[in-house]
Amino acid sequence: MKLSGSFGDDSTRMIEELRAEIARDGNEALLDHLRMCGAIPERFGHDTSEEKLYSKYTDAVVSEAFSAMGLRSVVIDTRADSPDVQARACDYSLVADAKSFRLSRTAKNQKDFRVQAMDGWRGGLDYAVLVCPIYQLPSRTSQVYQQAIARNVCVLSYSHLAALVGLAIRQGPSFAEAGLHEGLKSISTLHLSKCALDYWTGVNRALVNSLSTHGDLWITEKTASLESLSEMT
Numbered sequence: 001m002k003l004s005g006s007f008g009d010d011s012t013r014m015i016e017e018l019r020a021e022i023a024r025d026g027n028e029a030l031l032d033h034l035r036m037c038g039a040i041p042e043r044f045g046h047d048t049s050e051e052k053l054y055s056k057y058t059d060a061v062v063s064e065a066f067s068a069m070g071l072r073s074v075v076i077d078t079r080a081d082s083p084d085v086q087a088r089a090c091d092y093s094l095v096a097d098a099k100s101f102r103l104s105r106t107a108k109n110q111k112d113f114r115v116q117a118m119d120g121w122r123g124g125l126d127y128a129v130l131v132c133p134i135y136q137l138p139s140r141t142s143q144v145y146q147q148a149i150a151r152n153v154c155v156l157s158y159s160h161l162a163a164l165v166g167l168a169i170r171q172g173p174s175f176a177e178a179g180l181h182e183g184l185k186s187i188s189t190l191h192l193s194k195c196a197l198d199y200w201t202g203v204n205r206a207l208v209n210s211l212s213t214h215g216d217l218w219i220t221e222k223t224a225s226l227e228s229l230s231e232m233t
Helices: 007-025 027-036 049-068 115-121 143-151 158-171 173-189 196-214 216-232
Strands: 072-075 085-088 093-098 127-132 153-157
Touching (some): 007 049, 027 158, 049 072, 049 085, 049 093, 049 158, 093 115, 115 153, 143 196, 153 158, 158 173, 158 196, 158 216, 196 216
Parallel strands (some): 093 127, 127 153
Antiparallel strands (some): 085 093
């Protein structure tokens, strides 16, 4: 997309184009975005308008995923120290932030994920959700998981959202909305730990249970994440 020089105008146009594509091609198009959007293209310079617009694009993709699940979701155009997405279901509400990283950047720490900030940004809403590329999340131990459990912030991957969008396609949005809620509620039941295995065992169990007989959706999205990663490297 050619930039106009106005970030606000470019953001609005980008979101409109994304929604138009999904309206035209269906939620299968949304799945393609969820599988690819976690990696910032290397051709975008650091702190450039292109990189900032890409960050807004990932927020829009996450917002559209919530919408596909039946939530009322919007991308918030506010100051930097606030959540980027707000969504409401029938019986719960949330704030969310989408993270993306350059594949060339391998050294990350807890500050990159801003779990504590998400806790503060939820305000009066029920849940806070941090969405990241599955292959960029810590795989062994990290304070990210300890902070997420302690502050009841749900760290999910784009692959988790894609599996739930897949459930919405197959069974209807209400099933996906309920499945997301189960994942969000699971964080408060986890024992405080820095261990990635402990965290993901709890979250993935809630997801697979909500998928029920459609557990193949989770396998499909994990595989799709690996395939998209190989295409980008």
